[in-house]
Structures are given as C-alpha cells and as structure tokens.
Amino acid sequence: MPKVRDFELLVILAILRQGDQSYANRVREDLEANAERRVTRGALYRTLDRLEVKGFIRWELEPSEVPERGGHPMRRLEVTADGLAAARSQGLVLQRFFAGLELGGTGRSGE
Amino acid sequence: MPKVRDFELLVILAILRQGDQSYANRVREDLEANAERRVTRGALYRTLDRLEVKGFIRWELEPSEVPERGGHPMRRLEVTADGLAAARSQGLVLQRFFAGLELGGTGRSGE
DNA sequence: GAGTCGTAGTCTACTTTGCATACTTCGAAG
DNA sequence: CTTCGAAGTATGCAAAGTAGACTACGACTC
Numbered sequence: 001m002p003k004v005r006d007f008e009l010l011v012i013l014a015i016l017r018q019g020d021q022s023y024a025n026r027v028r029e030d031l032e033a034n035a036e037r038r039v040t041r042g043a044l045y046r047t048l049d050r051l052e053v054k055g056f057i058r059w060e061l062e063p064s065e066v067p068e069r070g071g072h073p074m075r076r077l078e079v080t081a082d083g084l085a086a087a088r089s090q091g092l093v094l095q096r097f098f099a100g101l102e103l104g105g106t107g108r109s110g111e
Numbered sequence: 112m113p114k115v116r117d118f119e120l121l122v123i124l125a126i127l128r129q130g131d132q133s134y135a136n137r138v139r140e141d142l143e144a145n146a147e148r149r150v151t152r153g154a155l156y157r158t159l160d161r162l163e164v165k166g167f168i169r170w171e172l173e174p175s176e177v178p179e180r181g182g183h184p185m186r187r188l189e190v191t192a193d194g195l196a197a198a199r200s201q202g203l204v205l206q207r208f209f210a211g212l213e214l215g216g217t218g219r220s221g222e
Numbered sequence: 223g224a225g226t227c228g229t230a231g232t233c234t235a236c237t238t239t240g241c242a243t244a245c246t247t248c249g250a251a252g
Numbered sequence: 253c254t255t256c257g258a259a260g261t262a263t264g265c266a267a268a269g270t271a272g273a274c275t276a277c278g279a280c281t282c
Contacts, residue, residue, distance in 0.1 A: 003148070005269090006117035007240065013208040025259075035204050037114070043241045045260070050239075072247060072259045091209055093146050097124040098202055116240090118269065136230075154270050156231070161268075183230045183276060225281085232275070239268070246261070252254090 004056065004086045010035050011047050012056060012087045015077045022077040023062075024048065048077070056083030115167065115197045121146050122158050123167060123198045126188045133188040134173075135159065159188070167194030 004012060014027045014035075024044060031039045051057045059075040079087075115123060125138045125146075135155060142150045162168045170186040190198075 005239070006120070009117070010204075010208055013212065016212055017208070023259090034207055036200070038241085040242055041260075042243070042262085045262095046240075072261090074259065089147070093121075094205055096145055097121055097128070101124065101127055116268070134230090149270085151271060152231075153233085153272070156233095157269075183232090185230065223282100227278105227280080229278090230276085233273085235271090235273105237268105237270075239266100241264105241266080243264090244262085247259085249256105249258095251256080 004051075004083075004090055007037075007043075008047055008051055008056070009087060009090050010037075011044070011051065012079055012083050015057060015079050016084075016087075018077075023074050024077065027077065048075075051083065054082075056080055056086055115162075115194075115201050118148075118154075119158055119162055119167070120198060120201055121148075122155070122162065123190055123194050126168060126190050127195075127198075129188075134185050135188065136185075138188065159186075162194065165193075167191055167197055 010031060011027065014030045015022045017030060018026050024041075028039050028041070028044050031037060031044075048057065048059075052059070057077055057079050059077045061073040062076050121142060122138065125141045126133045128141060129137050135152075139150050139152070139155050142148060142155075159168065159170075163170070168188055168190050170188045172184040173187050
C-alpha cells in the first residue's frame, strides 16, 4: 500500500476538516489559507485523482444541489478508511520525529 | 525561500535527533527504523545535497576520527538556522491541520 | 604487498508527485 | 446570443524520491 506524502496528506486532512461540506474549492481555500502554500486548480485535481486511484478518497457528483452560477456538478469529497489509516500512520511518524525537539510539530509546550 | 516537503523534513528532523552524532548512516538507520520507509543511500544523499543547496543543512568531512573500517571520510551533518526555521514552520502547518482530528499528528488527547 | 571485504560516498537514469497553464462546460445575466 | 463566472478537465514540465551500479579507501588475510 502506498504512502501519503506531504501535499496528499494535507489534502486528506483538509477534506476531513470540511466535514460534510468537502468540495474541491473549499479544500483549496483552506489549504491556501492555512498551509502557506499556493494551490492551483490543476494541482489540486491532479492530487485528488491520484488519491482516488490509491483508494484514499472517493467522491460523488452532487446531483440536486443547484450551484448558484452554472458550471459542472460539484464533487463531494470523502476520505476512505484506507485514507484515514494512511493519514493516521503518517501522523504518528511525524509525531515521533517532532517529539522532543523544540519545534512546532507536536505542540504542547508549544511556542 | 523554498519549503521542505515530507522526506526532506524527516531528514532534517532525523539529523537533529542524532545531535552530535549526525552521520548519514545513522540518519538512514533512524529513518528506516522509525519512519516506516525504505531509504537507500542514493535517496538519502540526493536529498542531503538538495537540502544543502537550499541552505538547510551543512556538513564537514570528519578529519581525524578514524572509521573502523575504511571508506571515505564521513560527513558530519548539521542543520542550519534556516533549516530549523523551515522545519518549524512546516511543523506548525501540520499541527494546525491535524488539530481537532482524531489522528496521530499532534497528539495530546491522543490515542 | 596483492587481493578481497566492508563501509562511506558518488553518479546516473527512471518514476512519482507537485505545479501551472490553457481549455471545456454550463447556467445566469444582460 | 454573447459574456461572465464557477466548476472541472487535460496536458506538459519541473522537482522530489528511488534504485542500483560504481568508486574510494582502510583493514584484514594470505
């Protein structure tokens, strides 16, 4: 089973953060706002596709909900059990490596 | 200023963890043991080179310390202030994204 | 003292991931 | 029926990660 790497990990986490309202654009905004990282559509969708191939996320096209202003049906994103497991596993690794260093990764003494 | 991504980040953290005794092979072993990731020499040195170019680490060749069994002089690795800052910054991002989710990233309520 | 063994480091080609740009689709506004 | 904006798609290149073979060199063995 493949691992998630940094951007993929952030995307998964961002999807989880949006809960019920996980649409690509929200995820994108969340990432731009909170991950100090420029995120273009192409980059995001490419990553979503790859995560889907790996079985870490899935989505369904929003059928009924009418978007206010045209366009394609929106993807409602969802993280699979595998995706969750991968994120958790990577989180534990990070936690382990940040532990004991005076850095922000596993804050508690934080800042 | 470029950002550190996942493997680079782990390498920096691993170097810090070794403290005074940061040699490539120790770092490699640490990563293999604790990051659930296969690390070949090529992969590691390639990354070390890149980190050095970015100014995140530096090294000096061990001059006097005789290795028990031949080979090139060993690199003693060191993380620069920039490297530290980059790792810290990325740590904070990760912390932010893991916060509130029931995952391992910023444990405290954890597990 | 030449051959081989093991450790440390280097080189190079290949794959995967990340990123940007340009393009398509479709509904509403005008 | 043209334009605009929102959502998604396609394509190509650049950067990072990975593997495997190669070099260098001290010590050990004969």
